[in-house]
Amino acid sequence: MRQIGPDGVDTLPLLTVVDAPAAPADCRRTLVEHARWEWRPADGGDPATGAQEFLAAHGLPLDDLARPATAHHGAGGPCGAALYVSAAAGALLAGAPTGAPTPAPALPEVAVVVYGHADPPPPPPAGGRWRLGDWSESWTPAAHAAAVRAVRDAIGRGDVYQVNVVGHASARYAGDPLPALARLGALPGARYGGTLTGAGWAIGCASPETLVELSDGRLVTRPIKGTRPATAAGARELLASAKERAEHVMIVDLERNDLARLARTGTVRVDELFAVRRWCDLWQAESTVSAAVADGIGLADLLRAVCPGGSVTGAPKRAALDRIAALELVGRGASMGALGWVAPGRIDLGLTIRTAAVDAQRVHVWAGGGITWGSDPDAEVAEAAAKSAPVRAALSGR
Known part of the structure; x- marks a missing residue:
């Protein structure tokens, strides 16, 4: 089920083929790891600055995102890097409480993995057997509904306008989890489909949501808010829902403000x-917000401005993070953070919704939704279950 590394650390088998979300399509099957930096709170320091400095030290300078990129695909040089930032690390960067402890402490809070090209390409991985146990939920439907009512009470007091609340579930497994995590990337609409692995942990992502993208000096974010079943009636209901549109527009406004911190006036x-x-x-309802990046803005500035993503916090962001820390029983772990690809002149980070993670014993999933004054507790519980269902089905092989 697991392998023991030469240092005696219990680890998961590593994928021989790199499939990092948002990695260049022409490069994915030829990438090999060159260097890695992982950060946990015990390490101290500023993780955003640490990530930027590590990338610069390995030939990927991202200290001025407005500067035109120079070629960096030289022989033996780096192609780019996978970047992962947890929701807890994002809250830390925002100066907010980091919330309940993570259920998967083997995962780092930040990971940067620099890749180069292999010649010849590595062989494809062999699929292993996999068996998934029963799911154990972090809260009952009644407890989830109570959290929704608590948010509505906070809105009624004027503390917040919207808060995203997230539940967690986990299951024991036997066998090799990596092919199951890789299946998530094949789900329809998984713009940020892929995997990232480390010693004793792995993440599989099926996210459709762009947290932030940079190309040709322009920043783009695509917040998603509003969900209905994918039927003709569901589309009509979503378009006609005043509650969903109000929830959505609040987050679009928040994302406009986040990008304004990085943008040319x-x-x-x-x-x-x-x-x-x-x-x-x-x-799901999606908007697109963009801005020209200002001179002198680096990757660390970008992470501090956009993490954690507004569509999984609420508004105002800092007040919403305070409510999240008070209400959620289990930490967000690998979910509701950022995962994607960075290189000079190109950044493409997805928001880690529809995401699963594994440690040496368990697989973890998370799901939730934005709560406004118009939210119905039972409907919010059902919506979170609907978001989680395709991820759980893909993990089980259905």
């Missing part, structure tokens, strides 16, 4: 508002 714009798109068997 007057360049923030909403390119598309409340477009209905499909993920698996759900309709």
Whole structure:
């Protein structure tokens, strides 16, 4: 089921083929790891600065995102790097409480993995046997509904406008979990489908949501808020719902403010508002917000401005994070953070919704939704279950 590394650390088998979310499609099957940096709170220091400095030390300078990129695919040089930032690390960068302890402490809070090209490409991994046990939920439907009512009470007092609440479930497993995690990337609409692995941990992602993308000096975020079943009636309901539109527009406003911290004056714009798109068997509403990046903005500045993503916190962001820390019984772990690809001139980070993680014994999943004054507790519980269902089904092989 597991292998023991030469240092005696209990580890998961590592994928020989790199499939990092948002890695260049032409490069994915030829990538090999060159260097790795992982950060945990006990390490101290500023993880955003640490990530930027590590990348620069390995030939990937990201200290001025407005600067035109120079070629960096030289022989033997780096192609780019996978970057993972947990929700807890994002809260830390925002100066907010980090919430309940993670259920998967083997995972780092930040990971940067620099890749180069292999010649010849590595062989594809062999699939192993996999058996998944029963799911254990972090809260009952009644406890989830009570958290929704607590948020509505906070809104009624004027403490917040919206809070995203997230539940967790885990199951024991036997066998090799990596092919199961890789299946998540094949789910329909998984814009950030892929995997990232380390010693004793792995993440599989099926996220459709762009936290932040940078190309040609322009920043883009695509917040998703609003969910209905992927039927003709569901699409009509989503488009007609005043509650879903209000929830969505609050987060678009928040994302406009986040990008404004990084943008040239007057360049923030909403390119598309409340477009209905499909993920698996759900309709979801997505908007596109963009801005020209200001001179002198580096990766560390970017992470401090956008992490954690507004669509999984609420508004105002700091007040929402305070409520999340008070209400959620289990930490968000690998979910509701950032995972994707960084290189000079190109950043593409997905928000880790529809994401699973494994440690040496258990597989973990998370799901939730944004709560507004108009939220119905039972409907919110059902929506979280609908979001989690395709991920659980893919992990089980259905």
